[in-house]
Amino acid sequence: MITSRTAPVRNASLAVTNAVFIGRSVRLSLRNAEALIMAIMLPVMLMLLFTYVFGGAIDPGGDYVNYVVPGIILLCAGFGSSSTAVDVAQDMTSGIIDRFRTMPIRSLSVIAGHVAASLARNLLATGVVIGVAFVVGFRSSAGFLEWLAAIGVIALFILALTWLFAAIGLVAGSPSAASGYGFILLFLPYLSSAFVPTTTMPGWLQGVANHQPITPVIETIRALLAGTPIGHSAWLAVVWCLGILLLALAWSLATFRRKAGRR
Amino acid sequence: MHEFAIETKGLRKAFGRQTVLDGIDLTVRAGTIFALLGPNGAGKTTLINILSTLTKPDGGSAYVAGRDVVRERDAVKRSISLTGQFAAVDDMLTAKENLRMMGRLSGFTADEARARTAELLKLFDLEASAGKLVKTYSGGMRRRLDLAVSLVADRPVLFLDEPTTGLDTVSRRALWETILQLRSRGMTIFLTTQYLEEADQLADRIAVIAGGRIVASGTAQELKSRVGEDMIELRGADxxxxxxHATDGxxxxxxxxxxxLAGKVPADTRISLRKPSMDDVFVALTTTRLEEAAQ
Structure with a gap:
């Protein structure tokens, strides 16, 4: 029977469409074992590197692990969400997007699926990183609420960054171009208070480091987990993340529509 | 049921300064196979993209299943499915997962999607590999799955963009068989191809597209009669x-x-007889058109 006995008269609801695309992206993430292992192993290796190799020189007191963990978490989030750009570019250039677009569904949900999978993937990686951090001597003064707030800030940061990478994936002409553009963003954590306090940097670099989004996010997580003074960091971090999120969403939507109309 | 599943009038599309479609008029009767025949760059894919709501035309009108492809996009989407030039399936999913996903996206419940998946796997002879990742499939299997995926929702109009390009002869013939079967179920099929033989084997009507215009249309027989039944080829010593030369055979x-020809060509010229190719039809039709224009 080519013609179905159970032909649907209804369209898939938006909830079902989103659920299907999230399921698809999660499945694709799980099957891309190399990328998944990289996303978890790289931050762990970096943490071990910074704690045992550079740590002694940066902070001879041996307390560096407590300083560096928030930075490693963000580095991990940045690296993990960058693969969203490649996944999105892959879908946009492979012809599968044309099939979705000719179906009576909201095809932008394909992108939302990748974003949701990235969020899940990165929170998992963050969990592993925090677990390893405890093993190598990380100690936190945070109570339940502080932990919850820290995870909330990390999740918001991952979400904002993932949508930004999704927009980059939409703009890029090919998966490898997407990967290239995404790479630039991965240097931001190094120019922040992630690994060393910004006060140790030359004056001109301090200006950059103090006024880029990563620094307030890191300072917020550090304040929540290690009890350092929080200052203005918390609201600055939230404003930065929401600002990036809204801009990235608008950019994604506009690009998706433009590409749909042009071809 | 509309008499015409597809109807276009004066359809135009340009990308920048380059005109891709320059006034396309065509009609496709419901329940028939229509082949759009033309070389690369003739505008075939652009026309399919417009009819399947992916691209907006610059001018003219197009109706699919009685609905306007621009103003009633959503209604058109409920009547069509598209199999593009490149297999649009997920390599890192299995055939079963690909089909189920499409079932859910087409509005089936989980159980209905499962039942439909089983039906299509059987029909397209993919049961044995249903649980394997698509990236391990051969070209022919991928194409079969691709077609199966676009039949999940059972829409009345099917667009096939160069369905057999890159397939071996056996897979190509099997796919032709399936396409003919689809017609016998009442589906309307609009396909593009570069091969006259494919259009000849499948289509009830053929339109030849060149430079963004329909230069000829009719049944395979009508088109071939404009070229000749057979072609006489003359080749020199090397x-x-x-x-x-065209001949009726x-x-x-x-x-x-x-x-x-005697006396006009060297005595050692060899002759052979062959069937007209796409090139012959194409050359014949485009030159006739130029001659008509000159008069």
Whole structure:
């Protein structure tokens, strides 16, 4: 029977469409074992590197692990969400997007699926990183609420960054171009208070480091987990993340529509 | 049921300064196979993209299943499915997962999607590999799955963009069989191809597209009669092509052609008889058109 006995008269609801695309992206993430292992192993290796190799020189007191963990978490989030750009570019250039677009569904949900999978993937990686951090001597003064707030800030940061990478994936002409553009963003954590306090940097670099989004996010997580003074960091971090999120969403939507109309 | 599943009038599309479609008029009767025949860059994919709501035309009108492809996009989407030039399936999913996903996206419940998946796997002879990742599939299997995926929702109009390009002869013939079967179920099929033979085997009507215009349309028989039943090919001593002449294939016509040629070509010229190719039809049709324009 080519013609179905159970032909649907209804369209898939938006909830079902989103659920299907999230399921698809999660499945694709799980099957891309190399990328998944990289996303978890790289931050762990970096943490071990910074704690045992550079740590002694940066902070001879041996307390560096407590300083560096928030930075490693963000580095991990940045690296993990960058693969969203490649996944999105892959879908946009492979012809599968044309099939979705000719179906009576909201095809932008394909992108939302990748974003949701990235969020899940990165929170998992963050969990592993925090677990390893405890093993190598990380100690936190945070109570339940502080932990919850820290995870909330990390999740918001991952979400904002993932949508930004999704927009980059939409703009890029090919998966490898997407990967290239995404790479630039991965240097931001190094120019922040992630690994060393910004006060140790030359004056001109301090200006950059103090006024880029990563620094307030890191300072917020550090304040929540290690009890350092929080200052203005918390609201600055939230404003930065929401600002990036809204801009990235608008950019994604506009690009998706433009590409749909042009071809 | 509309008499015409597809109807276009004066359809135009340009990308920048380059005109891709320059006034396309065509009609496709419901329940028939229509082949759009033309070389690369003739505008075939652009036309399919417009009819399947992916691209907006610059001018003219197009109706699919009685609905306007621009103003009633969503209604059109409920009547069509598209199999593009490149297999649009997920390599890192299994055939079963690909089909189920499409089932859910097409509005089936989980159980209905499962049932439909089983049906299609069987029909397309993919049951044995249903649980394997698509990236391990051969070209023919991928194409079968691709077609199965676009049949999940059971829409009345199917667009196939160069369905057999890159397939071996056996897979190609099997796919033709399936396409013919789809027609017998009442589906309307609009396909593009570069191969006259494919259009000849499948289509009830063929339109030849060149430079963004329909230069000829009719049944395969009508088109071929404009070229000739057979082609006489003349080749020199070094196998270089000297000339091609159309003939109706009868002994007197071939004798007459050869008599005309006698003395005009070297004595060691060899002749052979072959069926008209896409190139012949194409050359014949485009030159006739130019001659008509000149008069």
């Amino acid at each position: 196998d270089e092509l000297l000339a091609v 009868s002994i007197q016509d071939i004798r007459r052609t050869l008599n005309e």
